[in-house]
Amino acid sequence: MELFNYILTIMPMMLTGLVTTLHMYFWSAIFVIPLAIFFAFLKVSGPRPIRWILNVYTWAWRGTPLLLQLMVAIFGLPTIGINISNKFAVAAVVFCLNNTAYVTEIMRSAIESVDKGQYEACQVLGFSRVWTILRVIIPQSIRIALPPTCSMMINLIKDMALVNIISLMDLTRSAYIISNRDSTISPYVIAFIMFLLITSVLIKLFGVLEKRAMRYD
């Protein structure tokens, strides 16, 4: 009973943390798919210099740990004179760019897996290049890329735990602070359960989405 009361008293702070985490997740996730589709198309059929830049981008962002990227942005950039006071925005941009690098590669391989004959068929039918891409290639690629993209989006919510290192009051940070203040483990357990619930809900949601997308297969 005592434990129950204690949990009730710390709940407001935990929930505020949860809201920050979800807020961050929203802003990190919302631009990933449009950006990734755009980048993937440039990678497949863009001009050579742009392709080269995008190759370096996906290689560098996928080859280094997210935590390091966050630290460079938060602690490193100010030392070379780039001072952005809005830590929340900086972190969201890092999360977005990191996840976009992975999803770009997923989209690229999905686009490349669409048969060459379809391009030729569209040409025969007199479709313009843009029309071919928008109406024929993209809808198919999205379907192929959906399952791995969904698992990237689930990874992204788990990556949100990293936010605490930049001392924003997210879920993990709140747990850390309450746990230090009250010398108890329960805030961590609550944060753990909250993450489990969110990922379970996301997995269910994406499962429904995948089923809907696959209904013509």
Next chain:
Amino acid sequence: MAAGFWDYIVESMPSILEGLVYSVKLFFLVGIITLPLSMLVAVAAARGPKWFKGIYKVYSWLFQGSPLMLQLYLAYYGLPFFDVILPVDFVVITVFVLCFTAYQSEIFRGGIISTDIGQYEACQVLGMTKVQTMLRVVIPQTVRKVLPSTCSQAIVLFKDTSLVATIGVGDLLRSARALVIRDLRIDAFVVVLVIYLIISSILVAIFNKMEKKYSIYV
């Protein structure tokens, strides 16, 4: 870059290298324990008793559904509340092994259950025991099938070793952050970024070679 980049790098190299050694050690230790362990878990989860399957489901839900960083925090800051004082390295390795076994055993399990049931029957007809069937027929095929996902998991593991920096263990990232905060210079981060890029590129190259070599018979 500020003047004296190279002098500064040479001066701070020992502490960066020390961190690198820790990261690499952690990577290999966790990898060496995780691989056989997750194969055992996967075989038991695919062909074992029902109660084990139940436990396995809960285990993989717990460890795949929560952030590794939170698992580390929970173990590192939580265990002392139960008067369990363990060496930090032991706690770190255990958490990493538990977490990565959850992902890896799911990969292995997928490979095992995708083996056609007819092969088990064929083995039975040939008079092979269950253990022989597993060791000589099912597992060799599974290993080949799951090689690509296992390789990408290994690269994830190497990058995730950087998380230990957050609980005060002296890995590559921890050394770099200490230098950046002490000297207010970004150079150490640049060096560590380059080190991570080189190592993950080498890993990718090795794994691509391996995949090519072993995919011949698939």
